[in-house]
Amino acid sequence: MALNLEQPAGRALKRRRGEPAAAPGAARRRRRFSVRPNMLVGAALVGMLVVAGVLAPFIAPYPPDQIQAALRLQPPSFAHPFGTDAFGRDLYSRVLYGARIALYISLLSVLLAAAPGIWLGLLAGYHRGWGDQILSRTMDIWLAFPGLLLAIVLVARLGPSLDTTVIALGVVGMPSFYRVARSGTISARHALYVEAARALGIGHTRILWRHILPNLASPLIVLITLRMGTMLLAAGGLSFIGLGAQPPLPEWGALLATGRDYLDTAWWLAFFPGLAFTLSVTGFNLLGDGLRDVLAPETHGSATG
Amino acid sequence: MAGYVLRRIGGAVLMLLAVSLIVFALLDVVPGDAAQTLAGDLASQEQLAAVRRELGLDQPLLVRYARFIEGVMFRGDLGASVVSGRPVAALLAERFGATLKLALAALGMALAAGLLVGTLAAVRAGGYLDLAVMAAATLGESLPSFWVALLLIQLFALRLGWLPVFGAGSPAHLVLPAVTLALPAIALLSRLVRSCLLDVRSADFVRTARAKGLGPLLVWRDHIFRNAILPVITILGLYLGHILGGAFIIETIFAWPGLGRLVVQAIFDRDVPVVVGAVLLIAVIYQVLNLAVDLIHAWLDPRVGHEAI
Numbered sequence: 001m002a003l004n005l006e007q008p009a010g011r012a013l014k015r016r017r018g019e020p021a022a023a024p025g026a027a028r029r030r031r032r033f034s035v036r037p038n039m040l041v042g043a044a045l046v047g048m049l050v051v052a053g054v055l056a057p058f059i060a061p062y063p064p065d066q067i068q069a070a071l072r073l074q075p076p077s078f079a080h081p082f083g084t085d086a087f088g089r090d091l092y093s094r095v096l097y098g099a100r101i102a103l104y105i106s107l108l109s110v111l112l113a114a115a116p117g118i119w120l121g122l123l124a125g126y127h128r129g130w131g132d133q134i135l136s137r138t139m140d141i142w143l144a145f146p147g148l149l150l151a152i153v154l155v156a157r158l159g160p161s162l163d164t165t166v167i168a169l170g171v172v173g174m175p176s177f178y179r180v181a182r183s184g185t186i187s188a189r190h191a192l193y194v195e196a197a198r199a200l201g202i203g204h205t206r207i208l209w210r211h212i213l214p215n216l217a218s219p220l221i222v223l224i225t226l227r228m229g230t231m232l233l234a235a236g237g238l239s240f241i242g243l244g245a246q247p248p249l250p251e252w253g254a255l256l257a258t259g260r261d262y263l264d265t266a267w268w269l270a271f272f273p274g275l276a277f278t279l280s281v282t283g284f285n286l287l288g289d290g291l292r293d294v295l296a297p298e299t300h301g302s303a304t305g
Numbered sequence: 306m307a308g309y310v311l312r313r314i315g316g317a318v319l320m321l322l323a324v325s326l327i328v329f330a331l332l333d334v335v336p337g338d339a340a341q342t343l344a345g346d347l348a349s350q351e352q353l354a355a356v357r358r359e360l361g362l363d364q365p366l367l368v369r370y371a372r373f374i375e376g377v378m379f380r381g382d383l384g385a386s387v388v389s390g391r392p393v394a395a396l397l398a399e400r401f402g403a404t405l406k407l408a409l410a411a412l413g414m415a416l417a418a419g420l421l422v423g424t425l426a427a428v429r430a431g432g433y434l435d436l437a438v439m440a441a442a443t444l445g446e447s448l449p450s451f452w453v454a455l456l457l458i459q460l461f462a463l464r465l466g467w468l469p470v471f472g473a474g475s476p477a478h479l480v481l482p483a484v485t486l487a488l489p490a491i492a493l494l495s496r497l498v499r500s501c502l503l504d505v506r507s508a509d510f511v512r513t514a515r516a517k518g519l520g521p522l523l524v525w526r527d528h529i530f531r532n533a534i535l536p537v538i539t540i541l542g543l544y545l546g547h548i549l550g551g552a553f554i555i556e557t558i559f560a561w562p563g564l565g566r567l568v569v570q571a572i573f574d575r576d577v578p579v580v581v582g583a584v585l586l587i588a589v590i591y592q593v594l595n596l597a598v599d600l601i602h603a604w605l606d607p608r609v610g611h612e613a614i
Contacts, residue, residue: 038443141323145584146550146591149568153584156572157331233449237554240451241569253451260455260558264463274452282447289443 039290045283052099060093064250073266083268085258091268094250095276101251102280105166105235106228112170113231114177114224118216121181122208126189136182139175148172148234155243162245165238169231180223184216191215218295222288229284236277252277309603317592322374324588325581329370332577373581383585384578386571393582396567401586403473404556404563408548410479411486416541418487419494426495427502438495445492454485454558471560482559486552490544497540501533508532535605542598549594550587 052059061079068088076083082091124132142150154168188194189212197207236253238244245251247258252273259270348356364372376382383393426438461481462470469478505511506529514528553565560566564583571579 141320141327144320144324144588144592146546146587148553149550149584149587152553152568152572153328153331153580156580229447236449237451241554241557243569243572256449256452256455263455263459267459270452270455270459274449274455277449277452278444278447281449282444285447286443 036290036293038286039294042283042286042288042290045279046287049099049102049280049283052096053103054100056093056096056100060090060096062090062093064094064097065089065248066093073262075266076268082272083266085266085269086262091255091272094255095252095272098250098252098255098273098276099280101162101245101249102232102276105162105169105251106232106284109166109169109173109231109235110224110227112167113173113227114220117174117177118181118213118220121178122185122213122216124178125182125185126204126208126212128186132182135178139178142172142175145172148237151234151238152243155238160238160243160246162239162249162251165235165244168238169234172234173227173231176227177220177223180219181216184219185212188212188215222292222295225284225291226288229281229288232284233277233281310600313596313599317596321585321588321592325374325585326370328581328584328588329373330366332581333366377585383582386576386579388571388574388576388579393578396579397564397582397586400562400564400567400583403561404549404552404565407479407482407486407552407556407561407563408545410483411490411548412541412545414483414487415490415494415544418491420498420537422491423495423498424502427499427506430499430503435499439499442492442496445488446496448489450485450489451554451558453488454481454555457481457485458558471558473560473562478559478561482552482555482561485555485559486548493540493544494537498533498537501536502529505529505533535602538601538605539598542594542601546591546594549590 056064066089068084071080071084071088072086074080074084074088080090080092082095084090085094120135124135145153151165151168151172154171155164158164158167185208193215194207194211197211202211235244236251236256239246239251239253240257242257245254247254255273256270256277259266259268259273262269373384376384381394383397385392386396389396422438426435429435458470458481461468468480469475472478510532511524511528514524519528550564552561552563553569555561556563556565557569564587568580568583568587570576571583
């Protein structure tokens with residue numbers, strides 16, 4: 001390659017990062033063992049969310065919907081670490097149960113987005129042709145809606161609730177999985193190991209699932225982790241404006257929306273659900289970034305698309 | 306280049322047609338349609354049918370869609386709000402102005418702060434300032450904006466009383482929503498600016514520039530900055546599209562009379578023509594911005610236009 005003095009950044013840089021390292025084996029193995037503290041913090045935060053969500057019935061000091069009129073709007077204390085709401089419900093217990101809902105949202109909506117997205121992306125990238133054209137153009141139309149807009153329209157169509165939010169977010173999140181799976185498959189389908197498998201007479205389906213998919217695992221795992229945080233935030237935003245999970249469900253966004261009405265009298269009602277959000281989303285982001293550094297350093301920077 | 310531009314514009318137009326059909330079809334059968342809203346909940350079946358006929362709602366979907374597109378293309382007519390009776394186009398124009406004001410304020414803040422902080426962090430890469438900036442940026446990207454909004458309201462509006470809680474009208478009303486929208490962008494931009502600067506700093510052409518004896522200031526200005534700016538432009542374009550078409554939550558919290566709040570309110574009011582019109586306008590804005598970003602890319606980096614798409 002000729003020496004290119006005035007090489008602009010951007011795409012060119014990305015492409016250069018996209019090239020496999022000269023000796024990927026050794027470098028990557030060394031990288032795998034140098035897990036950065038960021039990733040540990042992320043894993044710990046996500047672990048906290050999982051533990052809180054799974055064990056909520058055992059560690060919550062009160063039932064999340066137990067109304068105690070005498071104890072309404074109590075500030076945080078030893079009996080009620082996060083205070084109580086206008087119905088005397090224990091906010092700490094409600095936030096713990098909210099972790100359950102958060103897990104439900106992030107797992108299910110990412111599953112709904114990833115399963116069809118990856119499947120279609122593999123097929124389109126492997127077989128190409130007009131099927132790929134149609135699918136890719138369809139996904140482009142999806143992406144012509146900015147951010148939450150498509151989710152909001154879908155929720156409006158289906159009626160606001162926790163489940164319709166999850167479905168809407170799943171639908172909205174699909175194209176990014178499609179794109180990663182498709183572009184990975186396109187670059188892998190003429191790789192030596194695929195040619196070898198084909199030469200051995202292995203069928204297309206088996207090549208796709210047993211040979212290509214495992215090789216795409218790294219970028220997909222990173223995307224899944226990062227998306228779990230995104231979905232959680234999006235669902236919280238939707239229910240915050242009333243287009244998602246509805247009270248009395250202790251979903252964090254719904255809790256925040258209630259807390260908004262008591263900003264000047266009971267600060268804890270908005271503070272703790274927001275803190276729970278921040279810690280969980282930070283967890284997913286740190287874990288995802290860390291996984292990317294360890295598993296798929298070459299995909300750095302392409303997540304913005 | 307001209308071919309590339311034409312191809313992209315054609316693609317954008319087709320995309321918008323597809324988007325409009327999808328939105329139209331999706332919102333076609335919203336529970337309690339426009340006729341129901343107009344006639345009231347107590348209307349009899351006959352009254353409902355009459356209103357439906359009047360609105361043309363008894364026609365098949367594709368006929369109504371064709372009529373809608375015809376109205377948009379030739380008369381700029383997006384229909385009228387079911388709730389207020391005002392033309393949707395006028396409503397959108399009014400709301401777009403408010404959103405644009407908010408978006409530009411946020412963008413200005415994000416750009417200034419992001420460039421400054423990112424550059425400082427890159428110049429002192431590895432130092433304490435760099436570490437602090439990166440930690441703050443990571444946290445800033447994970448903070449839910451609606452929580453940040455509530456915290457800002459609590460501190461600056463309720464506790465200190467410096468700024469109004471919500472509403473519009475004076476420049477003071479603009480501060481809190483704009484800051485809320487700018488914060489995640491500042492975090493993202495400073496990270497991006499830093500990593501781009503660091504990437505470019507170790508590029509071959511920078512080494513060449515240093516080797517031929519250029520001073521550090523010139524190297525930074527003419528070689529590093531100029532090359533690091535491309536990804537920043539991309540992100541800024543996407544971000545602007547995001548605020549212009551996606552500030553639903555922030556606009557709702559601060560009761561800012563923009564497009565996002567209009568959509569949310571229209572959904573609650575089941576005001577289908579307004580929702581369809583607003584979604585279309587937002588999609589147009591988004592497409593135009595994406596196109597602009599790509600064209601700027603093609604202009605700054607001549608290789609882009611020649612790639613197969």
